[in-house]
Amino acid sequence: MRNFILLSCIGILTFLYSCRSDFEFQKSTGGLRFSRDTVYLDTVFTNIGSSTYTLKVYNRSDKDIKIPTIQLGKGLDSKYRITVDGMTGENNRVFRDVEMLAKDSMYIFIETTADVAQADPTTFLYTDQIQFGETGNFQNVELVTLIQDAVFLYPQRFDDGTTETLPLGDEQIYGFFLDEDDPNHGNEYLFTDEKPYVIYGYAGVAPGKTLTIQAGARVHFHDSSGILVANTATINVEGTASSQGTQDGEVIFEGDRLEPLFSDIPGQWGAIWLTPGSTGNFSHATIKNGSIGLYIQANAGTVTINNCQIYDNSVYGVYAQTANITGQNTVINSAGEATLACTLGGSYDFTHCTFNNNWQSSSQFAVLVNNRLMDGTQEIQGYDLTAANFKNCIIYGSNQVEMLLQKSQDQSKAFEYSFDHCLLRFNNNTLAANPLYNFEENTTRYPGLKRNLNPRFWNIGTNNLRITTESGAVGIANPLNVFSPDLDGNARITKDAGAYQSADIPEEN
DSSP states (O other): OHHHHHHHHHHHHHHHHHHOOTTOOEEOOSOOEESOSEEEEEEEETTOOOOOEEEEEEOOSSSOEEEEEEEETTGGGOSEEEEETTBOTBTTTEEEEEEEOTTOEEEEEEEEOOOGGGSOTTTOEEEEEEEEEOTTSOEEEEEEEEEEOOEEEOOOBOTTSOBOEEEETTEEEEEEEOOTTBTTTBOTTEEOSSSOEEEOSEEEEOTTOEEEEETTOEEEEOTTOEEEEOTTOEEEEEOOOOOTTOOSSOEEEEESOOSGGGTTOSOSEEEEEEOTTOEEEEESEEEESEEEEEEEESOSSOEEEESOEEEEESSEEEEEEEEEEEEESOEEEEESSEEEEEEEEEEEEEESOEEEEOOSOSSOEEEEEEOEEEETTEEEEEOOEEEEEEESOEEEESSSBOEEEEOOSOTTSOBOOEEESOEEOBOOHHHHTSGGGOTTTOTTTSTTOEESOOOOEEEGGGTEEEEOTTOTTTTOSOGGGOOSSOTTSOOOTTOOSSSSOOOOOOTTO
């Protein structure tokens, strides 16, 4: 009896299956739905590939369908590439008889690599469309990309397959020296605002040469790229104050991915590297998304950093080794180790600067100052720290301690520092017992210091470190050291610490 019932069930199921029409795909005659009718691929540089963008396609009907063709409107000549549910079709541009089940969906992934010469000469837009169906009855999704022309600087590749390198001590790094008379670019030691610059490898400033970067210039670095300033060479960044709500006068250094997704991702490029014996001046510069924003080693003269913004670097904002630096009206926010590291001694003077670090780590600092070289827990060498002066500054962040002093065991080495009328986050009773942090009694080192008051930044996440009128930094600055105007060009009426004069947050923020 059991066998009879089992055989009967199998027979019924076989009969029902043979009658199903679920897998009889009908030709699609339209009616597809899409997650968007236009896919904007943001801005890309000429001949640099875009990110991958997604389009979702829906079959809302109760029928299994077969789409005769999914293709790019410009066919095999299109500068877009697509994959359809993982399939590559004909050169990622044409697909035949694509099947979709009833009430199902599929993903189309879209990329592009286009030359500005292929874009509309007026708008610089490169466009195409994804077509679904067959001739005379296509459903279309538009594709739009803005192509930006640029000056591309990169090492030469030689006939033997090797590439140009730069000497760095006993080693070589992937890079090239700039040329004053390049056959394609002319004088590469002058960066203007006419076109963005895209650098592959390290662009070297040769000994005795000066790289001048004019107001409004935009410099983009590919992965592991940067600028290297050789011994006796100079870099001058000549940005100017921008118009209200713009960055038109700023010189901006960042990665070469222009999509909004990459706007605040750290570690996209290497560093602006001032090697021993070089020097530099930075005015109204924005440096963001590198590994080290400024790496300054034993500079020949004083490096100035005025009215600058340095954000979202994976290791340091400014990393100084036995350097000589002055800074005013400068903001450094978010770095993996420290926003400012003054190491191996040197001389440093910062006035009305804001150093903040909310990196997600228990070992990060806003400011690190030392005069020693360590090998693990062993000190190898001490150095003279002739000055580490912080005047009317904010030193803050997400950790309980945001300022760390590390003094050499060699008592013959100078360790001179002061925090004059600064707002400091430091809330650690163990470290407070260290004589280096004798905040209350040592008025020579810490005159007018305020601790653990909330600076009330406008928006740390968007690197907006302006302060409100309720900030703990309001009115605490030493009038003798006030540097006016502030980073926004406003007069310092209430003598606030940090790079900005306090103001209420506008309603639109």
